[in-house]
Amino acid sequence: MMKIRLAALTALVVLGVLGAGVGWAQADDMPVIKLGAAVSLSGKYSSNGVYTRNGYDLAVKKINARGGVKVGDKHYKLEVVYYDDESTPARGSQLAERLIQQDGVKYLLGPYSSGLVEAMAPVTEKYGVPMVEANGAAISLFRKGYKYLFAVLSTTDQYLKGAVTIAAHQAADPSKVKIAMAFENDPFSQDVRDGVLEDAKKYGMKIVVDDKLPPELSDMSATLTKVKLLKPDILIVSGHDKGAATAIRQIADQRVNVPMLAMTHCDSAQIAEKFGKAAEYTLCASQWAPSLSYSDDLFGKASDYATLYESTYHEPTPYQAAESSAAVEVYADAFTRAGSLDPKAVRDALASTDLSTFYGPIKFDETGKNVDKPTILYQVQDGKYVVVYPEKWAEAKLRAPTPTWDKR
Amino acid sequence: MIDNFLLLVQNPSFALDVVLNGLLAGAIFALAAYGMSLVWGVLNIVNIVQGELVVLGGFIVFVAIGHGVPAYLALPLASLVMFAIGWGLYYTVIFRVVDKDLFLSILATFGLSIVIQQLMNTVFGSDVRSIDTGLGSFYMLGGAVTIAWIKVIAFVLALTSGGLLWLFLRHARMGQAIRATAQNPRAAHILGINTDRVYAMTYGLNAALCGAAGGLAVMAWNIQPYIGLPYTVRSFMIVVVAGLGNVGGVIVAGLSLGALENVAGFVLGAEYQIAFVFALMVLILVWRNWRAARRRAYLS
Numbered sequence: 001m002m003k004i005r006l007a008a009l010t011a012l013v014v015l016g017v018l019g020a021g022v023g024w025a026q027a028d029d030m031p032v033i034k035l036g037a038a039v040s041l042s043g044k045y046s047s048n049g050v051y052t053r054n055g056y057d058l059a060v061k062k063i064n065a066r067g068g069v070k071v072g073d074k075h076y077k078l079e080v081v082y083y084d085d086e087s088t089p090a091r092g093s094q095l096a097e098r099l100i101q102q103d104g105v106k107y108l109l110g111p112y113s114s115g116l117v118e119a120m121a122p123v124t125e126k127y128g129v130p131m132v133e134a135n136g137a138a139i140s141l142f143r144k145g146y147k148y149l150f151a152v153l154s155t156t157d158q159y160l161k162g163a164v165t166i167a168a169h170q171a172a173d174p175s176k177v178k179i180a181m182a183f184e185n186d187p188f189s190q191d192v193r194d195g196v197l198e199d200a201k202k203y204g205m206k207i208v209v210d211d212k213l214p215p216e217l218s219d220m221s222a223t224l225t226k227v228k229l230l231k232p233d234i235l236i237v238s239g240h241d242k243g244a245a246t247a248i249r250q251i252a253d254q255r256v257n258v259p260m261l262a263m264t265h266c267d268s269a270q271i272a273e274k275f276g277k278a279a280e281y282t283l284c285a286s287q288w289a290p291s292l293s294y295s296d297d298l299f300g301k302a303s304d305y306a307t308l309y310e311s312t313y314h315e316p317t318p319y320q321a322a323e324s325s326a327a328v329e330v331y332a333d334a335f336t337r338a339g340s341l342d343p344k345a346v347r348d349a350l351a352s353t354d355l356s357t358f359y360g361p362i363k364f365d366e367t368g369k370n371v372d373k374p375t376i377l378y379q380v381q382d383g384k385y386v387v388v389y390p391e392k393w394a395e396a397k398l399r400a401p402t403p404t405w406d407k408r
Numbered sequence: 409m410i411d412n413f414l415l416l417v418q419n420p421s422f423a424l425d426v427v428l429n430g431l432l433a434g435a436i437f438a439l440a441a442y443g444m445s446l447v448w449g450v451l452n453i454v455n456i457v458q459g460e461l462v463v464l465g466g467f468i469v470f471v472a473i474g475h476g477v478p479a480y481l482a483l484p485l486a487s488l489v490m491f492a493i494g495w496g497l498y499y500t501v502i503f504r505v506v507d508k509d510l511f512l513s514i515l516a517t518f519g520l521s522i523v524i525q526q527l528m529n530t531v532f533g534s535d536v537r538s539i540d541t542g543l544g545s546f547y548m549l550g551g552a553v554t555i556a557w558i559k560v561i562a563f564v565l566a567l568t569s570g571g572l573l574w575l576f577l578r579h580a581r582m583g584q585a586i587r588a589t590a591q592n593p594r595a596a597h598i599l600g601i602n603t604d605r606v607y608a609m610t611y612g613l614n615a616a617l618c619g620a621a622g623g624l625a626v627m628a629w630n631i632q633p634y635i636g637l638p639y640t641v642r643s644f645m646i647v648v649v650a651g652l653g654n655v656g657g658v659i660v661a662g663l664s665l666g667a668l669e670n671v672a673g674f675v676l677g678a679e680y681q682i683a684f685v686f687a688l689m690v691l692i693l694v695w696r697n698w699r700a701a702r703r704r705a706y707l708s
Contacts, residue, residue: 047535214681216682222670255551
């Protein structure tokens with residue numbers, strides 16, 4: 001009895017191993033290009049980190065299903081080695097080291113947030129390993145002379161310049177426009193502020209409030225009272241999700257009347273969904289929208305990408321995922337054009353990228369940032385995010401000025 | 409800075425807005441500080457995990473309301489759940505550091521705060537959460553003063569809780585046991601008080617108060633897993649100013665802190681609002697030390 005059982009067990013094990021062997025053999029048909037990524041799966045960036053990974057995965061799946069990447073006359077499958085950087089820069093640079101040294105990864109995809117890119121870029125630079133990132137927009141990253149860093153998204157200083165332009169066009173005399181600003185005291189938001197200041201200066205606008213919000217912010221009522229008192233023509237806020245949520249909430253609570261309100265992160269903070277009427281008329285900077293008319297062969301139109309994302313992950317498409325997918329597309333294109341898997345050759349191919357994707361045109365300047373894609377502005381109209389700027393991509397007309405609270 | 413100050417002086421109605429909004433915020437700080445004062449006085453522990461307990465309470469209210477529990481029930485529910493959590497925390501971690509070096513208890517509660525932060529991040533996600541009560545705001549002086557009703561409710565509830573806590577400590581059997589243990593744990597033990605239970609009760613009560621504060625914070629402002637520390641710092645400061653076991657002092661200190669903080673935010677700019685809180689704390693510590701030294705000189 002015992003023997004029979006043992007034999008059966010052995011047979012099972014052997015079969016299992018054989019079966020698995022067959023499975024491996026099949027997978028081995030196509031050689032693999034390993035990409036490495038440290039993304040934030042825990043810690044404060046965990047939701048955006050997951051969007052980043054979803055974006056990478058979606059593009060890899062799609063490219064592999066299409067037959068992989070052609071390099072020279074061979075086809076390769078893409079695969080991503082992931083680590084969790086715990087949303088901490090120190091961990092990020094350790095993991096970059098580990099990916100390159102221990103896992104032998106020769107091409108890196110970026111992490112989420114400028115802070116983590118900043119921590120990892122010196123490592124990839126040291127080893128001469130290219131990093132294509134999709135979620136670090138700080139302009140400072142591209143002032144350090146890095147040769148192996150490429151970013152598919154528009155840099156932060158571009159984010160809210162559109163809002164300043166709109167304010168200038170709305171006014172009879174742009175130099176009379178009064179701006180109130182509340183920006184979080186972190187590199188991202190301060191970069192956005194620099195861009196706004198630059199354009200405000202160009203038009204000769206007056207800055208009446210310039211508050212820096214502390215990172216542990218949950219109450220900005222003092223700043224808003226100041227806004228109420230000084231009556232600016234436009235209020236510009238940037239402080240990640242919590243800044244957007246706090247501002248919308250308290251502007252409504254305190255009934256602050258401003259003709260125009262512009263901010264970053266309203267889509268990731270879901271202001272229209274969570275705050276309903278209070279969010280109406282708000283202008284939101286964004287990297288990308290599913291309604292844009294960009295397209296490519298892999299995903300089709302921007303809207304097709306959104307449909308695919310939604311059916312795969314059962315949530316609305318965040319732009320963080322779209323740009324992450326675009327980063328993988330950039331790699332695939334560079335591998336093919338390089339015709340080799342030598343990191344140096346791939347780097348050079350990346351540098352000469354000139355690609356149209358569903359996410360927008362991608363072309364890097366000598367510092368590695370994408371200079372071909374404009375940022376857009378949404379406006380919350382009847383509970384939906386509608387592109388209103390630049391006019392070329394606009395889905396609807398801008399609703400301005402915002403009526404006062406007693407008329408809303 | 410000076411122009412901001414002049415703005416306030418020239419527009420007294422707006423100054424009133426800044427002060428009132430600050431006072432109302434201060435009530436929630438006071439609510440969180442009652443518990444810290446209790447725990448510090450009775451267990452001799454500086455409870456660094458205070459802010460995380462506040463945030464956790466906020467998340468419980470958020471989830472409860474998301475499941476259709478009405479707000480007036482969600483608050484007591486959060487307090488109850490937090491009481492149980494506090495009780496559990498006492499019997500797993502805190503009881504090991506009572507009577508130990510202050511440094512040990514600070515480390516232990518600091519460790520707890522990290523664990524709870526990460527757990528909240530895993531369970532509830534890192535998004536900013538807020539509940540709109542739909543109560544709206546009221547206006548005075550031609551719209552210069554706007555106060556959200558929920559802040560008024562929070563204010564009243566915080567003061568009521570303070571009053572109830574005072575009554576409880578004064579008259580309830582358990583309250584008296586808590587005070588006895590705070591005065592002299594050994595004597596209390598000899599006289600038949602189960603000090604271990606008193607400690608657990610105190611810590612649970614603290615967590616319950618934090619839960620209520622968090623529930624009000626999520627309705628009046630917003631919360632996210634990493635917003636705990638400012639609540640800890642403010643509680644600490646209020647307790648330092650008010651002294652231990654002084655409910656009235658906590659209320660006064662809490663309200664003043666809220667108002668001062670908001671005025672500072674207006675005059676110095678939002679970036680110095682929290683810095684101001686720290687600077688104020690240093691000043692107050694120096695002043696208390698100076699006063700204590702004078703009293704010692706007098707005695708000798």
